[in-house]
Amino acid sequence: MNIPPAVLVLIAVALAGAAVALAAFVWAVRDGQLDPTNAGGSVIFKDDEEPR
Amino acid sequence: VSTALGDQPDSLLPLRRQMDEQAALPVLLYFGTGILWLLAGTVLGVGASLKFNAPDWLGSIPALTFGRIRPAHLNAVMYGWGSLAGAGCLVWLTSRLCLVPVQWRACLIASVALWNAGMVYGVGSILLGYSTGVEWLEFPLAAVALIALAFLLYAASILRTFSLRKVDHVYVSLWYILASVVWFPLLYVVANLPIYSGVVHGVVNWWYAHNALAVWFTPVGLALAYYFIPKIIGRPIYSYYLSLLGFWTFALFYNWNGVHHLVGGPVPNWLQTISIIASVMMVIPVLTVAVNHHLTTVGNFGMLRTSLALRFIVFGAMSYTAVSFQGSMESLRSVQETLHFTHYTIGHAHLGVYAFLTMMLFGAMYYITPRVARWDWPRPGWISAHFWLTAAGILIYVGATCWGGFLQGRALNNAAKPFTDVVELTRPYLMLRTVSGVLIGAGHLIFAALFAQVLRRMGPPQEGIGTP
Numbered sequence A: 001m002n003i004p005p006a007v008l009v010l011i012a013v014a015l016a017g018a019a020v021a022l023a024a025f026v027w028a029v030r031d032g033q034l035d036p037t038n039a040g041g042s043v044i045f046k047d048d049e050e051p052r
Numbered sequence B: 001v002s003t004a005l006g007d008q009p010d011s012l013l014p015l016r017r018q019m020d021e022q023a024a025l026p027v028l029l030y031f032g033t034g035i036l037w038l039l040a041g042t043v044l045g046v047g048a049s050l051k052f053n054a055p056d057w058l059g060s061i062p063a064l065t066f067g068r069i070r071p072a073h074l075n076a077v078m079y080g081w082g083s084l085a086g087a088g089c090l091v092w093l094t095s096r097l098c099l100v101p102v103q104w105r106a107c108l109i110a111s112v113a114l115w116n117a118g119m120v121y122g123v124g125s126i127l128l129g130y131s132t133g134v135e136w137l138e139f140p141l142a143a144v145a146l147i148a149l150a151f152l153l154y155a156a157s158i159l160r161t162f163s164l165r166k167v168d169h170v171y172v173s174l175w176y177i178l179a180s181v182v183w184f185p186l187l188y189v190v191a192n193l194p195i196y197s198g199v200v201h202g203v204v205n206w207w208y209a210h211n212a213l214a215v216w217f218t219p220v221g222l223a224l225a226y227y228f229i230p231k232i233i234g235r236p237i238y239s240y241y242l243s244l245l246g247f248w249t250f251a252l253f254y255n256w257n258g259v260h261h262l263v264g265g266p267v268p269n270w271l272q273t274i275s276i277i278a279s280v281m282m283v284i285p286v287l288t289v290a291v292n293h294h295l296t297t298v299g300n301f302g303m304l305r306t307s308l309a310l311r312f313i314v315f316g317a318m319s320y321t322a323v324s325f326q327g328s329m330e331s332l333r334s335v336q337e338t339l340h341f342t343h344y345t346i347g348h349a350h351l352g353v354y355a356f357l358t359m360m361l362f363g364a365m366y367y368i369t370p371r372v373a374r375w376d377w378p379r380p381g382w383i384s385a386h387f388w389l390t391a392a393g394i395l396i397y398v399g400a401t402c403w404g405g406f407l408q409g410r411a412l413n414n415a416a417k418p419f420t421d422v423v424e425l426t427r428p429y430l431m432l433r434t435v436s437g438v439l440i441g442a443g444h445l446i447f448a449a450l451f452a453q454v455l456r457r458m459g460p461p462q463e464g465i466g467t468p
Helices: A005-030 A039-045 B013-053 B066-098 B105-127 B141-163 B172-192 B198-233 B240-256 B258-262 B269-281 B283-297 B308-330 B333-339 B343-373 B380-412 B419-455
Strands: none
Touching: A005 B172, A005 B198, A005 B240, A039 B066, A039 B198, A039 B240, B013 B066, B013 B105, B013 B343, B013 B419, B066 B105, B066 B141, B066 B172, B066 B198, B066 B343, B105 B141, B141 B172, B172 B198, B172 B240, B198 B240, B198 B258, B198 B283, B198 B308, B198 B343, B240 B258, B240 B269, B240 B283, B258 B269, B269 B283, B269 B308, B283 B308, B308 B333, B308 B343, B308 B380, B333 B380, B343 B380, B343 B419, B380 B419
């Protein structure tokens, strides 16, 4: 099969982009970022001020 | 200020003030120059629309012909307004979510300068006839290089601030921000490489154009929505856990969507089918966002009367749901048979980047600007006028182009109908579009005037928001 070189560049880039996402996901699971709890929703109030 | 709760609520006041002071200069530069591109882009857009009503108007000046001002409009509003205003918002938001003052401010200031230089060079090149002719990628390489460098400097500052974070939990908005600063520069550079030709170039073109929305403009809008809706209402996201599922399914499905722009074209069928499937799969992340934002807001709709920032933000969030479901439906082959190559697509695009992204940016800027400028908006009545002009304008715009486009598509599929009749049929809808563009433009002038008034500290002397 005749694959244009530009397509090989795209495949390499796509795999690199996906690898970054996979690494971030594995880190997030191990770090407890994705634990099934809603507690994380409250971090936006850590800098709390009067709502307006 | 002492409150019934003791000094606890104000214990972070010095940090908050330090964060806003550090963010002020870069954020106001991003906002101010972004607003200038909004005004330029609006003039170009209304001009392009008017040419449908008066085809000979300004037709003898090459720089002002339709083929040049339409791409100049797109690039001015997307890479100028949406990107600069969005970057400014995310710089401020990253600092707030990490509880760390903005880092590497020199990078951000250099970023604003390079970004604007690239924009002037790029839009100027299009108007002078040096466009590449590839939609969304019209800028010549020198302009691309300036903007890519500007984005990398912005990304470096965001990542540095994130690396020093004082908060253990990475909030969902921050996930969207991190994804955009890692993926968008990669996408932008790779899509602009001068190595593609033929069908591959077409695929790369729409892989890029749809992913510019997927990994940059939509994450900007959603990061802001996930912060400001619960923040202004004062209660956390309804199901925070669901929002994280939404982010990861968004990251998984959205980047496959681009080829749905080429359905029916000379592209392998399997590639088109994968793209249609991924477009329909987007229903999952979109539902998580829609359910969460609605159930967080429900019971508090009365706040839309008091918080003008929230009014823009909720309008934007509702538009996100609408444009996303519309987009999933539009990707289907049976639907494209009627709607492809009609004004419907233009309506869909504006529902996305205006009713969703731009309204979200307005809301966020109304919230952020007084805090970093230490000066409140002098004329709240003008903000309300800005909202109603732009909200009515964009609803008319989307209604006219979508309905007119649907009728146009039906007529085009009727082989017995002469083509000129189809053109005649669209005329009233295109006139409505120009009218809506003028309403939207009037809203933008009010917004720009308000922003200038805050910078010039007009109105009664005050201490600014968040100060005791």
